Amino acid sequence: MTKRYLAITGGCGYIGLRLARSLLRIDETNQVILIDIHPPTFDTNERLIYRFCDIRSYESVSIALENVKCVFHLASYGMSGREMLNHALIEQVNIQGTKNIIDVCRKYQIEKIIYCSTYNAIYTGEKQLIHVTEEQCSYPTDDKYSDEYSRTKSLAEQMIIQANSTTLSTAAIRPAAIYGDGELRHLPRILNLVRCGLAFFAIGHENVLCDWVYADNLVHALILAERSLPKYAGEVYFISDDCPVNNFQFLSKLTTGLGYGKCFYFYIPTIVMFYVGYFIEIIYRFRQFSPLLTRAEVLKVGVTHYANITKAKQFLGYKIQVEPDEAMRICIQWFAEHGYRNKQTKTDNCRLLLFIIVLFLMIVIVLFFQRINIQ
Numbered sequence: 001m002t003k004r005y006l007a008i009t010g011g012c013g014y015i016g017l018r019l020a021r022s023l024l025r026i027d028e029t030n031q032v033i034l035i036d037i038h039p040p041t042f043d044t045n046e047r048l049i050y051r052f053c054d055i056r057s058y059e060s061v062s063i064a065l066e067n068v069k070c071v072f073h074l075a076s077y078g079m080s081g082r083e084m085l086n087h088a089l090i091e092q093v094n095i096q097g098t099k100n101i102i103d104v105c106r107k108y109q110i111e112k113i114i115y116c117s118t119y120n121a122i123y124t125g126e127k128q129l130i131h132v133t134e135e136q137c138s139y140p141t142d143d144k145y146s147d148e149y150s151r152t153k154s155l156a157e158q159m160i161i162q163a164n165s166t167t168l169s170t171a172a173i174r175p176a177a178i179y180g181d182g183e184l185r186h187l188p189r190i191l192n193l194v195r196c197g198l199a200f201f202a203i204g205h206e207n208v209l210c211d212w213v214y215a216d217n218l219v220h221a222l223i224l225a226e227r228s229l230p231k232y233a234g235e236v237y238f239i240s241d242d243c244p245v246n247n248f249q250f251l252s253k254l255t256t257g258l259g260y261g262k263c264f265y266f267y268i269p270t271i272v273m274f275y276v277g278y279f280i281e282i283i284y285r286f287r288q289f290s291p292l293l294t295r296a297e298v299l300k301v302g303v304t305h306y307a308n309i310t311k312a313k314q315f316l317g318y319k320i321q322v323e324p325d326e327a328m329r330i331c332i333q334w335f336a337e338h339g340y341r342n343k344q345t346k347t348d349n350c351r352l353l354l355f356i357i358v359l360f361l362m363i364v365i366v367l368f369f370q371r372i373n374i375q
Contacts, residue, residue: 125299
């Protein structure tokens with residue numbers, strides 16, 4: 001039996017591990033190599049192999065990708081929180097790291113690269129994107145982005161597609177916001193705000209719609225993209241649950257299921273929260289801390305942007321594997337079992353006090369920026 005070695009950069013991350021398990025399950029000849037700077041928290045075996053790799057280093061990548069036939073490039077940095085403000089490291093990982101992956105693939109004549117990109121590669125928040133196709137979206141210029149993560153992911157995606165050749169087949173998947181059981185980046189951060197009583201307002205308007213994608217649906221798309229090569233090489237695909245929804249109505253299903261009741265009582269205009277995020281970023285320059293939000297995070301939830309995934313359905317044969325309602329039920333069950341169910345009842349007086357404090361701070365921030373603009 002001939003073994004087929006598949007590497008996953010960022011392999012010890014949330015999607016990386018789910019992808020690895022799926023690849024092992026669907027084909028017994030698959031040998032999966034987890035390429036990551038951090039080792040897994042479990043023991044590997046002869047089919048699931050860990051190799052240390054710092055993708056910022058060409059030498060490290062060269063050692064890690066030896067004998068590999070296909071690379072799923074998932075590793076990135078700067079998606080959310082304080083990471084978004086570490087511009088130097090974002091550039092090194094997302095740009096230099098991707099260049100190293102491409103160069104080593106050419107060196108070893110590796111056959112395929114599947115890149116996990118993001119909607120943010122083409123979305124800046126300047127305007128709404130409504131049911132857009134890949135062909136309708138051009139790459140924004142660098143100055144249009146409000147964060148380095150989105151800008152560098154866009155450049156990396158372009159590098160991957162431009163690297164496509166007769167000997168190296170490439171494709172890029174653009175997932176929507178990712179959610180799922182076991183996800184530890186976004187949902188726990190939101191649930192912790194809920195616990196603190198800070199989730200009593202939403203951003204934008206109830207008519208703002210965005211896409212989400214359940215983790216297993218994204219993994220399914222990545223596997224289909226690998227199978228599509230080299231037939232559909234050099235292509236980019238939007239991937240989602242194909243069910244645009246208001247972000248805060250979506251999150252309310254999770255918080256309600258965990259016993260928190262109604263959390264998002266009213267909407268604050270996107271422009272107001274954009275200035276709040278900008279003010280937080282300014283403060284961060286002088287005193288580093290975990291920011292409540294950034295400008296880019298405000299734009300991700302406060303401006304409508306959702307895609308038409310017909311291309312993925314036609315080229316890849318993509319179908320939703322887990323419907324949104326079932327995916328949310330699974331999420332609620334997982335987070336409930338891992339200590340996120342509500343155990344306390346916040347008083348209305350406490351919420352009112354927090355509301356007054358936050359509203360006052362927002363007014364001060366907006367007046368501050370208006371004064372700067374006038375001057």
